[in-house]
Amino acid sequence: MKNNLYSKLSFAVIGAGSGGKAIAGYLALKGYTVNLYNRSIERIKDIKQKGYINLTGCFEGRGPLNLVTNNIERAIKNVDVIMVVLPASAHKFVANKIAPIVTSNQYIVLNPGRTGGALEFKNIISKHNPIKEVCIVEAQTLLFACRELHDVNVKIFGKKNEVKVSALPAIKTNEFIGRINKVFPEFTASKNVLETSFNNIGAMLHPIPTILNCGRIENTHGSFQYYIDGVTPSIASVIEQADYERLMIARKLKVKAISLKEWLSYTYDAHGKTLCEALMNTHGYHGISAPPNMQTRYVFEDVPQSLVPISDMGKHLCINTPTIDSIIQLASIIHNTDYFKYGRKIADMGLDRLSTVDEIIDYVITGQIDTSEEGVVA
């Protein structure tokens, strides 16, 4: 590990799905040292054998990898940045794996964290070692739009111009951005991880149209356009109500969250009188198919790691989220899993001891729980 600020950063990429392959290939193509880890060796055996990832699309060429492994300890040893590019449902597993071995001068970047990803990660690491200082960075969305192809190939369709990130603790955000800037100039500072977590737009866009098109998905195996045919005025009204609940919580947490409609306008330059109209005017959504069945990440990732933490934060702050809760309930029945129970909750995020908004904000800024009052009482 190079502690010199001016040396070239080295990376471990955790997860070899399409997103992980794209980031690993991109970094390697740019000449960085990259270790690629995946839990199952099967998924990376071609890459391991050939030693590189081949990019097509916006970026073209071979990215040679330093190490391809299913041994996480070897993957992260001595690297500067650990990029976790996994469905949020895998965060808990990875956090438990790396907790004993991560060092205080490594950055852990969740790309993305969904809602409460960095908080859960830090909480798990703290349970292993309460005094270990770690810097966990949460990205609000994925950097690349990409799709994995056969063998060692991955196609990058697009790269976002800007991705908001925040460190936990937030006092380290600028330091991180300074160090990563040459690699990812797209990363810009968000106020704190509450801001990245409560601007989780996927939480609004994924589960609701899936659940409210559940009959059509199963009856037609998803042969319709997910957004264009699937988001009708009634579905848009349910999304808007869930979005309103999310925004109420964000406001209480004193972070700037933008509505889905504002986000479409900002991100895709898509406008409309109604949310439904704006979605229909989102060029990039045309041609995107619905999932072929209900075993989709739109539910099994976005319900437990996005809607449940939003709902549970609502409960913690006495803000009702009946619309979000309805979707969690229906998803729980459809997947025969109690997502309210197994999803990411306040306790998983280590916030159960913090009863006021100011205590929560203080924690995400400093990474420390202020125990002074407890001290006074003792």
Add this chain to the structure above:
Amino acid sequence: MKNNLYSKLSFAVIGAGSGGKAIAGYLALKGYTVNLYNRSIERIKDIKQKGYINLTGCFEGRGPLNLVTNNIERAIKNVDVIMVVLPASAHKFVANKIAPIVTSNQYIVLNPGRTGGALEFKNIISKHNPIKEVCIVEAQTLLFACRELHDVNVKIFGKKNEVKVSALPAIKTNEFIGRINKVFPEFTASKNVLETSFNNIGAMLHPIPTILNCGRIENTHGSFQYYIDGVTPSIASVIEQADYERLMIARKLKVKAISLKEWLSYTYDAHGKTLCEALMNTHGYHGISAPPNMQTRYVFEDVPQSLVPISDMGKHLCINTPTIDSIIQLASIIHNTDYFKYGRKIADMGLDRLSTVDEIIDYVITGQIDTSEEGVVA
């Protein structure tokens, strides 16, 4: 009004939708005196002009009417039986209209009552006159499968072999069945109105597939088979969970309620390993189209007058109904109406002062609220 038990009964039919026209035409064809009322004169102007209803299908011929009117007082004056054949959402309006004029020797028959129809009706009449004794009869389902045609014509596709009914108070059920038997031998006694109310199968079959196919209904204007394409395994699992909540409440109320799957087997001789399979094997459901848009009785009748009273009874008895509540919440957003607030609740049914199951059961049997304990305290 003929008080002689052996004279021929006379009827008022309230509501001239397809069900009301079918019942009025059927009774008139059988030679009974029938007055037909409808709130809007427009709907009955052809019948008023010609003076009869013409039946086709299972029953054929002209049924001459005694009176066709939009004056409810004239319609019900001196008749023995007032048949209310309306969407349950209109019960409140009709109850308020007839409360001052109905007499204690008239039967009011709700055909059907959905959940809590008779209780709400009686509660409204009691508010007008606390000591007036009335006998309100709740039918569990519609007697006829029918569709109105142009002008004075209505087609009856089928007549059920059995329709369960109960009087409120239940001590009058047998007397009613004895008197109506020659007219409607299909009516058989149910234990009490809790049994007819909590065997409301439409509550399970109507709102859930509509809400969970909401995208497809709006995107295709309902061009798919409602049950056959619309009820997929995931939707069936949501229906089963809601059905389980309904059965838990019925059990607590000590009434026999049968599951939807048992009901399909009993009513249509349709079987299957799963509920989904049994629905697919229900011959009568093939060819039934989905509603063309979300402004459908499947939602605006079945949510406020079926799901809300079930949910509110659950709350009253400390039984959670999270699945039913999810559907009410989504329906409320889609219809921009707070159905939790405006639907039929415990207070509307006059049960808010009755805190135990035994008090509720005593009330539906006797029609009297036992105030002896209050008397003792005073």
